[in-house]
Amino acid sequence: MGFGKKTDFETNRVLDLDKSYRYMIKPAVEAAGLKCIRADEIVHSGLIDVPMYEQLLKADVVIADLSTSNKNAFYELGVRHALRPFTTIIIAEDGIKAFPFDINHITIRKYHHLGEDIGFEEVMRFREQLTDAIVKIMQVTPRAMDSPVYTYLTGLTPPEIAAAVQSIVQESVDKSSEEQNRGSNKINTELADTALKSETHSALMAKADEAQKKGDWDTAKTVLSLIYQMMKDEIPKKTDLNPFIIQEDPYILQRLALATYKSKIPDEKTALLDAQKLLNTLNPETSNDSETLGLWGAIHKRLWEITKDKIFLDKAVHSYERGFYIMNDHYNGINYAFLLNVRASQSTVPAQAIADYITARNARREVLIICEQWLKNNPLPDAGKVPESILTGCLKNWYWVKATMGEAYLGLEDEEKAKIVLEDAYKSAPEGWMKTSTEEQLEKLRPLLDDSPLKFIRSDV
CATH class of the missing domain: 3.40.50 (Rossmann fold)
Structure with missing residues (x-):
């Protein structure tokens, strides 16, 4: 599998x-x-x-x-x-x-x-x-x-x-083990050296998961970098057999790119650019992989916020747009709509600003339909009938769908519905930072709506 x-x-x-x-x-x-x-x-x-x-x-x-x-x-x-x-x-x-x-x-x-x-x-x-x-x-x-x-x-x-034949197989394994151990001193961390000799891919991924849950992105990045290096070490052996083998595992690269930009090491901009280089391997400009597109959009969204370079903004808009229309999902859709509002606020051409603003509203209407269908198909389980770990996972997914609906209603200037949906989401948020994250996003959206480009439309037209 x-x-x-x-x-x-x-x-x-x-x-x-x-x-x-x-x-x-x-x-x-x-x-x-x-x-x-x-x-x-x-x-x-x-x-x-x-x-x-x-x-x-x-x-x-x-x-x-x-x-x-x-x-x-x-x-x-x-x-x-x-x-x-x-x-x-x-x-x-x-x-x-x-x-x-x-x-x-x-x-x-x-x-x-x-x-x-x-x-x-x-x-x-x-x-x-x-x-x-x-x-x-x-x-x-x-x-x-x-x-x-x-x-x-x-x-x-x-x-x-x-x-x-069994003897030949064992001899091959022993030889590979010696080569692997000789090469392990190239990695200058005790964790990497130990893992190369004894830990399975699964055990290392568990360490990365644990670090990510704690918000320890530096450790997650270190472990995922090790896994990625171990996989790359096998490439010369495999390409000797077949030079056309695809070299990269998208899942590992996606996880590593996420940990890289979240770590903000050595500084936030450099970390984002390093993550960008990692994802470039997966051809994000033409990829149909929604995880790659979502990460590519998030990286360039943050690069835009730091640098105010419009190239990054356009890349983020393009990535979320592709992800939304390929996946028809609320995550890409709500980010696409938000960035259209951002771009509209930066445009010096009224017609272009109006086009982005209207497109954002239409995207939010589609997002609401997607969210409502998701909630219908995925009712929350009875807390007394499921393990806590499964209930927490369900609550997280449910929260983000509700929060997305709240942002969509706000973007459509329906404050009353936004308030009702968000209050419902907040009271069931499994982790406190989730509410904070949503409120920060809404605070970014409000001034964009207040300065609507529709003001350029003459009332007599």
Whole structure:
């Protein structure tokens, strides 16, 4: 499966696949009495390919989550089907519109993802279904074939790792380990040295998550830089095999760019420009990845506020506009509308200022429709029926949707509705800084509305 947040380009939704794994897949597998391992949890030195292929051959059960049509997951599913005739389970988020011909006749178990989170009832439903499937598959003797390779090409014998081949594999791992340890002294921090030798990708990501939650962006940046460097260290080995391999993992680069500009080290402007360079690798000017576009917009919005260079303002407007019309989401939409008001206030051409102002109003109307539909589809769960961690995640998402609605109503000069919606949001804000952040944004918006460019329209026209 994919790691982290990935964009499903069929639906233009961003799914947090780590939530799928932590909330549903891993608990379901363990409830069936098995140990669950994802590739980022494998301790290894050198190429991850060696233990990954070994697991695809040896694992008693393999679960392939094809959500977001992840290319690696599809390829690894094919490898598993070629290596083993049975005990492979395919799952996917139900937003996938169509599966490739080669697997559309195979059983695929589906779950519903909300994007940033998964509903508690859905978590429990799918856990039970997946555990039940694993138990039943393991109990059947002889086991039923689920690989189309062995179903249609009868008489095939599944391969095994011979002793000689196993020796070669181990020798490769040992050699890679020695090379990795020799190279580790290039990184001048104790954390980096320790992690290179012993920590998994998953463990390092957990450290980055913990630092980010505490607002310790410097530590988050250090850990994510290490992960990024470890991935880059493998590039020469992989490009020897295939020079056309895509080098970058968008999720890691996005996280690193966020931590870089939030750290404000050595100073805010330099940190923003460093984050800009990192994201440039993902071609943000033409990208359809909403996470990349959102970060690109945020970076240039802040660069505009610091420098007042109109180039940064135009880049931010363009990025949020693309994100809004690709994703049809409230985050990009409300930022797009705000920056249009900013640009209107800076314009010396009345017609252009009026055009931006009207476009901002139209965007806010669309944002309100999106928010209302989201609230209808995602009612808050009963506090007594869900774990606190899940309730907090739901409240955060709910708060930002409500706060966005409040800003949209204010931008449409409907003070009464804005007040009602914002009061509703504030009383349920799970963290105090969220209300402060919203109020600061509204204070920036009010003077832009007071100096409306509609004053240039003559009453007799």
